[in-house]
Amino acid sequence: MINSDIAQQIKIVLVDTSHPGNIGAAARALxxxxxxxxxxxxxxxxxxAEATARASGADDVLAQAEVFETLEEAIADCRLVLGTSARLRSLKWPQLNPRESADRVLAEVGQGRIAIVFGRERVGLTNEELALCHYLVNIPSNxxxxxxxxxAAVQILCYELSMQSGGAEPSHSEELGALPVDQDEMERLYGHFESALIELDFLDPDNPKHLMRxxxxxxxxxRPTQNEVNILRGILTAAQRCCRVAGK
Amino acid sequence: MINSDIAQQIKIVLVDTSHPGNIGAAARALxxxxxxxxxxxxxxxxxxAEATARASGADDVLAQAEVFETLEEAIADCRLVLGTSARLRSLKWPQLNPRESADRVLAEVGQGRIAIVFGRERVGLTNEELALCHYLVNIPSNxxxxxxxxxAAVQILCYELSMQSGGAEPSHSEELGALPVDQDEMERLYGHFESALIELDFLDPDNPKHLMRxxxxxxxxxRPTQNEVNILRGILTAAQRCCRVAGK
Structure with a gap:
């Protein structure tokens, strides 16, 4: 089983769930x-009531569940975000199976909060939502x-976390000394990119999302550090200053 | 995924199930x-009807399910029988976790039929039923x-069978598809950064190497792909254009 300090750092996020029974069953799986x-x-x-019935004794997990208006808010305090995806996407994102995902989570859990995100019952996560994730998790299937x-998907991921935490020593060492920034800071970076690229006339007005993705x-x-984010934003600010002088 | 010849040799047995929804959900898990x-x-x-609803597209598995009056009959044609058990029993039986169970099943599947047996929702299998099994399977849990x-328990066992059978397609844990560019191309990128940052007045003239490092x-x-290098260089070019218009 996962020890409770580690468990506190890991958040299971369900997006736009249709069936309350699944929410209850997920609470139980956790x-x-x-x-x-x-x-x-x-x-x-x-x-x-259906969620509570299916939680079947895990109603404490259900009662403490946090509800958010957007995925961005739900993961704002997370340093690592994994998004589950049934299909291989045209979107080429680094991809992990559940076991590899558990290893990745356990390797980084000493550095901050981690989210594992599950999409809608029928259609999963949108490409925009997946673009908020560092890794896609794919459960190999028929x-x-x-x-x-x-x-069931939540159960498999939680099971792998539990199994892998039995052996895997939580390691605090990434390649670099400094920690990667959290998702809030990443969003500010992307917001800065977007506004600067508009000033630079670099975004395709017909399809601005494509480049941002x-x-x-x-x-x-x-996964830049704070220092690296500062450098990137400094470059963007310098470019914007030029644009303004150029009267664009 | 498990190949279909192997799959034909493995039988999932549910004993005395109370809730038909669980039967349907188990069919789906298989x-x-x-x-x-x-x-x-x-x-x-x-x-x-509830079983069929929860099977959700796995109704072929449900339709082909065999129904037996006793566990003995259900496992009569099996050479290896594994029985799941939530609790550690006073009964000292050889015990496996789901991963070890999958390995055991896959090691012996060439020799004949195999059953994995799941007990009642509340009380599991009786000691008499477990005594019919060669191994107990325990899913490590809270x-x-x-x-x-x-x-969910059926899902975990089936998942491990699939993973251990090599059904986990070698997952592309690295950036998939496109290769990272070679070092020549990286040098051109850094050269472009350096000249653009000079135009943007962003390099510290006293220590230009520090930022470049x-x-x-x-x-x-x-390790960007060619496409990503093109985007980065496109942004740098757009910034340089602005600087030139600004007469810097």
């Missing part, structure tokens, strides 16, 4: 594996029938 | 992982709350 933090982004029916139940992919992968 | 053989021993409510949902550290870490 608790059986020693996890405790559940976050709900715009659950369609919640609170709900190519002819990959329709895992939401709570690529930049997110690039910088989510690098 | 099918997502490539398994197909479900056996039901005296299910309390079956067939049932000692204060080990109440795994039946279908930090940028190298950042972008060497990310």
């Amino acid at each position: 608790k059986t594996m020693g996890l405790a933090r559940l976050a709900l982004v715009t659950p369609q029916v919640y609170p709900s 190519p002819d029938y990959s329709s895992l139940n939401l709570a 690529r930049l997110r992919r690039l910088f989510n992968r690098v | 099918k997502t992982m490539g398994l197909a053989r479900l056996a039901l021993v005296t299910p309390q409510v079956y067939p049932s 000692p204060d709350y080990s109440s795994l949902n039946l279908a 930090r940028l190298r550290r950042l972008f060497n870490r990310v």
Whole structure:
């Protein structure tokens, strides 16, 4: 089982869940594996008697679940974000299976909060939501029938966290000494990129999101430190200053 | 995923299930992982619309499920029988976790049929039923709350069978698809950064190398693809254009 200090750092986030029963079943899945933090982004029916019934003794996890209006808010305090995805996406994001995901989470859990995000029952996470994640988690499944139940997917990830935490020593050492910044800071960086690229006439007005998604992919992968974010934003500010002098 | 020849040799047996929803959810769990053989021993409510609803597309597995009057009959054609147990029993039986169970099953699957048996929702298997098994399977869980949902337990075992059978496609833990550019291209990127940052008045003239070293550290870490290098250089070019218009 996961020890409770580690468990406090790991948040399971369910986005836009349709069926309250799945929320309850997910709470139960967390608790059986020693996890405790559940976050709900715009659950369609919640609170709900069905959720409580399916939680079946994990109602404390359900009662403490935090509810958010947006995924951005739910993960704002997280340093590492994993997003589950049933399909391989055209979006080329680094991809992990559940075991590798658990190893990654346990390797980084000493450095700050971590979120594992699960999408809607039928359609999963949108590309925009996945773009907020550092890694995609794919549960290997039957190519002819990959329709895992939401709570079953949560169960598998929580199970792997529990199994892998049995052996894996939580390591605090990334390659670099400094910690990567949290998601709030990353959002400020992307916001700065977007406004600077507009001033530079560099965003395609017909498809501004395309370039931003690529930049997110690039910088989510690098996971910059505060110092590095400061350098990047300094460059953007210098470019904006030039643009303003140029009267653009 | 488990290949279909192997899948045909592995039978998931549910004993005396109370909730038909769990039978449907178990069918779904099997099918997502490539398994197909479900056996039901005296299910309390079956067939049932709720089972079909929860099977959600795995109704073929449900339709082919065999129903038995006793566990002995259900496992009569099996050479290896594993019985799941939430609690440690006074019964001293050889015990495996789900991963070890999957390895054991896969090691012996060439020799004949294998059953993995799951007990009642509340009380599991009786000692008499466990005595029919060669191994006990215990899913490590929270000692204060080990109440795994039946279908969730089935999901974990089927998942481990799939993972251990090599069904985990070698996952591309690195940036997939496109290769990182070579060092020549990286040098051109850094050269472009340096000249643009000079135009932007952003390099410290007393110590220009310091910033460049930090940028190298950042972008060497990310190992950008050609496409990403093109985006970064495009941004630098746009900034330089502004600077030139500004007459700097």
